[in-house]
Amino acid sequence: MKIFLLVVVGVIASLILLGTLGPMIFLAISLAIAYYGVRRFILSDSFIGKISWALIVLIGLSLSLSNTAAFVGLVAFIVLYYTYKSWKKTKRDEYDEDWILD
Incomplete structure (x- = not known):
C-alpha cells in the first residue's frame, strides 16, 4: 500500500511539475533579471x-512574486524529490530485510 501511495503521489507531482514548467x-x-x-546597482557610481x-530590480522582483503558478511547480518539485x-529508502529497507533473512 505504501508503494502504491508513493507512485500515485509521484505521478500527480510530476504532472503538476510538467504543467507549470513554462x-x-x-x-x-525574472529572478535572473533581478x-x-x-x-549592477552595487557597481553603479552615479545616483x-x-x-x-533599483527600478529594474523592483520590476524583476514584482514579476517573480506575481508568478504563483511557478511557486506551485516548486512545491510539486519538492514533493517529487521527497517521494523519490x-x-x-523503501527499496533499501527491502534489500536489508532480504539480507537478514539469508
Missing part, C-alpha cells in the same frame, strides 16, 4: 544609475 522558466528569467539588477537599476527519497 511559468517556472519565466520565474528563473539578480543582474542588484549586481541616476542607482535609481534606474522515500521510494529509495
Whole structure:
C-alpha cells in the first residue's frame, strides 16, 4: 500500500511539475533579471544609475512574486524529490530485510 501511495503521489507531482514548467522558466528569467539588477546597482557610481537599476530590480522582483503558478511547480518539485527519497529508502529497507533473512 505504501508503494502504491508513493507512485500515485509521484505521478500527480510530476504532472503538476510538467504543467507549470513554462511559468517556472519565466520565474528563473525574472529572478535572473533581478539578480543582474542588484549586481549592477552595487557597481553603479552615479545616483541616476542607482535609481534606474533599483527600478529594474523592483520590476524583476514584482514579476517573480506575481508568478504563483511557478511557486506551485516548486512545491510539486519538492514533493517529487521527497517521494523519490522515500521510494529509495523503501527499496533499501527491502534489500536489508532480504539480507537478514539469508
